[in-house]
Amino acid sequence: MLDARQLDALAAVIEHGGFGPAAQALNLTLAAVSLRIKALEEGLGQRLLVRGKTVRATAAGQALLAHVKQLRLMEADLLGGLQGAGAKDGARWQNLSVAINADSVASWFLPGVAPLLKRHRLLLEIVIDDQDHTHDALKSGDVVGCVTTLAQPMRGCVAEPLGVMRYRCVAAPEVVQRCTTPRGAVSPHQLLAHPAIIFNRKDALQDAFLEQHFGLKQPHYPRHYTPAVDAFERAIELGLGWGMVPEQDLTGRPGLQEVLPGATVDVVLYWQHWEREPLSAQRLTAAVKAAAHASLPPVSLN
Numbered sequence: 136m137l138d139a140r141q142l143d144a145l146a147a148v149i150e151h152g153g154f155g156p157a158a159q160a161l162n163l164t165l166a167a168v169s170l171r172i173k174a175l176e177e178g179l180g181q182r183l184l185v186r187g188k189t190v191r192a193t194a195a196g197q198a199l200l201a202h203v204k205q206l207r208l209m210e211a212d213l214l215g216g217l218q219g220a221g222a223k224d225g226a227r228w229q230n231l232s233v234a235i236n237a238d239s240v241a242s243w244f245l246p247g248v249a250p251l252l253k254r255h256r257l258l259l260e261i262v263i264d265d266q267d268h269t270h271d272a273l274k275s276g277d278v279v280g281c282v283t284t285l286a287q288p289m290r291g292c293v294a295e296p297l298g299v300m301r302y303r304c305v306a307a308p309e310v311v312q313r314c315t316t317p318r319g320a321v322s323p324h325q326l327l328a329h330p331a332i333i334f335n336r337k338d339a340l341q342d343a344f345l346e347q348h349f350g351l352k353q354p355h356y357p358r359h360y361t362p363a364v365d366a367f368e369r370a371i372e373l374g375l376g377w378g379m380v381p382e383q384d385l386t387g388r389p390g391l392q393e394v395l396p397g398a399t400v401d402v403v404l405y406w407q408h409w410e411r412e413p414l415s416a417q418r419l420t421a422a423v424k425a426a427a428h429a430s431l432p433p434v435s436l437n
Contacts, residue, residue: 137202138178144171145183146203149192149276192275201276201291201409204232208279208413227256229415234262234272234281237334238300238381239404241364244282247426251418265337266300266402273407279416280408280423289407295424297404298431304344304398305391306377314377314394321395323349330357332370332378340379340400348398383430403434 147157148168158165176183183196192200211229235244240261252259262272269281274289288294306314306329314325323345331341345351359376361367371378372390379400385391406423409416 137199138171138175141171141175141178142199142203142206144168145175145196146200148172148184148190149196149200153190197274197276199276204276204279205409205411205413208415212414228258229256230258230260231415231419232260232262232272232278233419234264234269234278234283236266236269236282237263237362237364238384239266239282242381242383243426243430244423247429248419248422251422255415255418257415257419265335265339266404267339268337270407279412280406280420282404282423283407284402284404285407286403286405291410292407293410294405294407295420296434297406297424297427298433299435300402300404301382301432302340302344302379302400302402303382303385304341304377304394304400305371305380305385306394307372307374307390308392310374310377311392311394323351326377326394327351327354327356330359330376332359332361332367332376334364334367335360335362340402343400344379344398347400348395404431 144157144161144163147160148154151157151160154165154168154172158168161168172184179195181195182193183199185191185193208229208231211227214227240263248259251257260278262269262278264272266282266284270283270285270289272278273281273283273292282297283294286294286296310329314321314329316322327345333341342353345354357376359370361370367378368380368384368388368391370376371380372388377394380391382399404427406420406427408420412420
């Protein structure tokens with residue numbers, strides 16, 4: 136049997152990033168937290184934490200963290216059921232952590248799940264990351280689900296198709312004009328002479344656009360990094376460069392013009408989540424799927 140106090144200590148160290156902050160959060164001494172972790176590691180016969188300047192979980196520690204989070208959600212679901220519908224206003228708030236790309240959060244995710252969060256008193260902790268990397272947070276046990284491009288289910292998880300995020304390359308009209316030849320064709324050379332507006336260093340949409348539509352593989356070009364959706368699109372409108380914007384965000388944006396009309400980069404999204412979900416996480420999964428299916432083009436079966 137796993138000791139609940141030891142598991143709580145492990146989760147606190149991982150979630151707070153160290154033994155000191157974990158001790159404060161649990162209202163324990165540093166020695167008490169260390170002893171609980173040591174006893175848990177000795178009982179399981181393996182290391183659960185990599186100790187150093189920063190503390191991080193081993194693969195076994197990540198698996199236990201996911202187990203602790205599942206237990207917490209199941210306990211909250213149980214207590215909510217025992218309190219009954221009549222005690223709804225006094226019911227506990229439940230915490231759910233998810234990893235999502237910024238474009239999805241701003242466009243379809245939050246509007247789609249907001250009614251569920253209000254109705255069932257759910258609190259979200261949203262981890263923002265590139266859609267090619269959000270699954271790392273699920274693998275580490277930090278979140279209960281993620282919006283990802285990874286189609287292959289991870290161990291103990293289910294991957295369900297959500298739809299397609301379609302991106303178009305846009306810029307301010309004066310930038311588009313400078314990238315266009317007198318005959319109206321786009322000049323890749325002129326385009327690469329202008330900076331690209333990129334969300335962060337994990338963002339590969341620009342490279343995908345250049346490879347798919349111009350056959351250019353990892354070309355060199357100047358770049359601005361603006362890791363905020365509003366600032367990202369504002370930088371393009373101000374003529375600082377060109378960038379990839381979700382198709383649905385272009386409606387009513389006269390300050391943005393397509394660089395190569397009709398050319399898109401399609402990103403297929405999946406919702407990866409635990410195979411065995413507590414009730415609150417099941418409800419979130421249903422809401423996420425419904426929201427995506429209502430807002431995104433379907434995934435082609437071809």
